[in-house]
Amino acid sequence: RKEVEQDPGPFNVPEGATVAFNCTYSNSASQSFFWYRQDCRKEPKLLMSVYSSGNEDGRFTAQLNRASQYISLLIRDSKLSDSATYLCVVIPNDYKLSFGAGTTVTVRA
Amino acid sequence: DTAVSQTPKYLVTQMGNDKSIKCEQNLGHDTMYWYKQDSKKFLKIMFSYNNKELIINETVPNRFSPKSPDKAHLNLHINSLELGDSAVYFCASSQDPVATNEKLFFGSGTQLSVL
Numbered sequence: 081r082k083e084v085e086q087d088p089g090p091f092n093v094p095e096g097a098t099v100a101f102n103c104t105y106s107n108s109a110s111q112s113f114f115w116y117r118q119d120c121r122k123e124p125k126l127l128m129s130v131y132s133s134g135n136e137d138g139r140f141t142a143q144l145n146r147a148s149q150y151i152s153l154l155i156r157d158s159k160l161s162d163s164a165t166y167l168c169v170v171i172p173n174d175y176k177l178s179f180g181a182g183t184t185v186t187v188r189a
Numbered sequence: 190d191t192a193v194s195q196t197p198k199y200l201v202t203q204m205g206n207d208k209s210i211k212c213e214q215n216l217g218h219d220t221m222y223w224y225k226q227d228s229k230k231f232l233k234i235m236f237s238y239n240n241k242e243l244i245i246n247e248t249v250p251n252r253f254s255p256k257s258p259d260k261a262h263l264n265l266h267i268n269s270l271e272l273g274d275s276a277v278y279f280c281a282s283s284q285d286p287v288a289t290n291e292k293l294f295f296g297s298g299t300q301l302s303v304l
Contacts, residue, residue, distance in 0.1 A: 123296060124293075126293070165230070167232070177234065177293070179231065179232035
């Protein structure tokens, strides 16, 4: 089983819609979780950290479910500029970041 | 000014050649990394240096040799290039070796194509 697994998508949504997707991780001792965003042919950039209690950053909401070992990202009121690949990142107890292969979101006008 | 810069952006070369990719960061970070992103989009760590000292060395063929002349630079030299080396290579940096809340800053990537 891969350390970090994501539904590759693509999730095709109209502008203004809400889209949500999960990422599962295999190491129950994982300590930290992040969502990175990667635009086509560009470098990944940190979108947000994921805290145990869940957290919001504008239209983006991240949640952690330790019991089921997954994190989620929800995007409200989707914009065209949200089109990207969203990479789930998990730091297990050996402190080596593990990246998921990404979930592609395409927002259409 | 670009925080993490790597060159070249594109590298097309023949099998068997030797090539280098350079990386520099001006963030004052102590830790630098090389990641490989293959066609399936997985980002896999290859190496990590903290203050010029190798701290992570994943299972990478020894044809790949990182060199860190100082903590602001981490270069990657690849000998005897093979078709399977074709990928995008990202340099990254962070303030400290990856801890629980460490943000990575990535360079813009080097697209390596081995023909």
